[in-house]
Amino acid sequence: MSKDSPIILAVDTTDLSSVDSLIEATRESISIYKFGLEFYLKFGSTTLQSLLDRFGIKLFLDLKLHDIGNTVAGAARSIASLDPFFLTVHASGGAAMVRVAADALPNTKIAAVTILTSLDDKEMKRVGFEGTVTERVIGLSDLALASGARAIVSSAREVTEIKRRFPSAITITPGIRPPGSSQDDQARTMTPKEAIESGSDYLVIGRPISAAKDPGRVAAEILTSIR
Numbered sequence: 001m002s003k004d005s006p007i008i009l010a011v012d013t014t015d016l017s018s019v020d021s022l023i024e025a026t027r028e029s030i031s032i033y034k035f036g037l038e039f040y041l042k043f044g045s046t047t048l049q050s051l052l053d054r055f056g057i058k059l060f061l062d063l064k065l066h067d068i069g070n071t072v073a074g075a076a077r078s079i080a081s082l083d084p085f086f087l088t089v090h091a092s093g094g095a096a097m098v099r100v101a102a103d104a105l106p107n108t109k110i111a112a113v114t115i116l117t118s119l120d121d122k123e124m125k126r127v128g129f130e131g132t133v134t135e136r137v138i139g140l141s142d143l144a145l146a147s148g149a150r151a152i153v154s155s156a157r158e159v160t161e162i163k164r165r166f167p168s169a170i171t172i173t174p175g176i177r178p179p180g181s182s183q184d185d186q187a188r189t190m191t192p193k194e195a196i197e198s199g200s201d202y203l204v205i206g207r208p209i210s211a212a213k214d215p216g217r218v219a220a221e222i223l224t225s226i227r
């Protein structure tokens with residue numbers, strides 16, 4: 001297992017046998033695997049725990065929690081036994097909500113999601129966010145980091161500014177595409193090397209690795225390109 005790899009593999013499937021083979025094929029180059037609502041709501045903690053036990057991988061639990069503090073604290077306690085390396089919460093849930101998640105899971109790095117990249121400027125205003133995307137991302141990062149979050153999930157467009165304002169924040173960036181690979185449904189992508197040079201500490205990568213003929217080779221090549 002690669003202990004200090006900045007690659008986080010997005011496991012966006014509910015096919016358990018392909019999850020096994022994907023982890024098996026890539027674990028030399030990757031140590032953190034991201035499981036989200038699709039997987040967690042279908043299989044729950046028991047299946048996840050057995051993957052963690054069998055492969056010794058670190059868990060990025062992408063549940064994007066957003067509720068009143070009491071409920072988020074309860075949710076955090078419910079997944080505490082999984083001991084996630086990262087857990088995502090929505091920064092827009094407010095300072096107290098981020099704080100209870102951080103307090104409930106002292107061993108976990110809370111990763112705050114700021115503005116979903118699926119929201120364009122118009123939709124952002126409709127849901128009540130004023131100002132530019134960058135202004136809101138910086139404002140929400142400030143709130144989350146001051147409330148116990150250790151990491152910020154952002155698009156590659158904002159990562160340089162986040163790192164400039166908050167140098168100790170861990171930056172996590174999806175929307176990564178190695179040179180020459182398909183863009184899929186991602187609109188504004190960066191190569192792994194560009195994202196690292198822009199200030200990303202971790203790169204969330206899914207289909208370029210998981211849909212490759214040889215996921216192990218692609219993961220190794222990406223790791224080489226950023227080392």
Ligand code: C5P
Nearest residue numbers: 010012117174175186204205206207208
């Ligand atoms: O396959 P791909 O590399 O596009 O996967 C990227 C992963 O990052 C997916 O799990 C996707 O849901 C997640 N993500 C994203 N953009 C965001 C936040 C999360 O692509 N803004």
